[in-house]
Amino acid sequence: MRIDVRELKRQPLDLELQEPVASFPALAALQDGGQVRFLSPVRARLQLSRCAELIEVTGQLQLEVEQDCSRCLAPCRQQLNVRFHQAFAEQLPEVACDGDEEDGLTADDMGLELYDGETIDVAGEIEQQLLLAMPPYPLCSEQCQGLCPQCGIDRNRERCDCALPPARLSFAALKDFKVEK
Ligand SMILES: [Zn+2]
Ligand SMILES: [Zn+2]
Structure with a gap:
């Protein structure tokens, strides 16, 4: 899910993407494990904008999931709805610090992802967000x-x-x- 951002200006760009679960290795592995079935492709609505040196991505994700109830094992479906925000930087901003340079912050520490200046890849972020949204103990109902x-x-x-x-x-x-x- 690479997006060309060379033409991206301050004006936000809206994108709607759809991608099969098979393109996300960790999701595909979960499904192969057998406890989770994905009933839809990953749907993403993304809004991209450029803010100074940063590319800001705001996204809304949807994925239909079927898991076994962790109490009665009955299959239960639900739609994951996830919102996320991620900033991409071409290089790390200079952080003024007097300490020794070895302790520099990483992109991760700053909540940033690095990109090559031409395209950003949102697949990793999307996959991570969906994994986090997956209920660890799915229930067919609270009263199960x-x-x-x-x-x-x-x-x-x-x-x-x-x-x-x-x-x-x-x-x-x-x-x-x-x-x-
Ligand atoms: Zn009994
Ligand atoms: Zn149940």
Whole structure:
């Protein structure tokens, strides 16, 4: 997702891009792992503008994701909507500092990405933003009862007569807890 910025002026440039998930290595690897299915391409609306030495990118991303509920394993879909902002610099701005030069700040420290003066590549930033937006513990609903840890039935659909729920089990275990002397 390289964008030519040579003609870019102070006037913002609006872009709409669509890119298959396969073009994003980390997303593709997640999908190959099997826990995540991507149901749409990555859609990006980007606004680029030049501000002094910087190229400012404001973006809005959309991606439809299906993951397994982390409690009951049912597939659950959701649309990720992510906004982000990233500045690209051709070179690091000079930072006035009296200390020794070895401790110079990196582009990363300043929240900047470097570019070659002609094109910027937004793919890395887009991929990172989407990875961060992916819920680590997806739930089909906040009220999901999950699977019974003992008999494995889906407690959203059926009831079982298994003994205590795990919370009470661990409490009972505490009662018998003795400190060795
Ligand atoms: Zn669930
Ligand atoms: Zn059960």
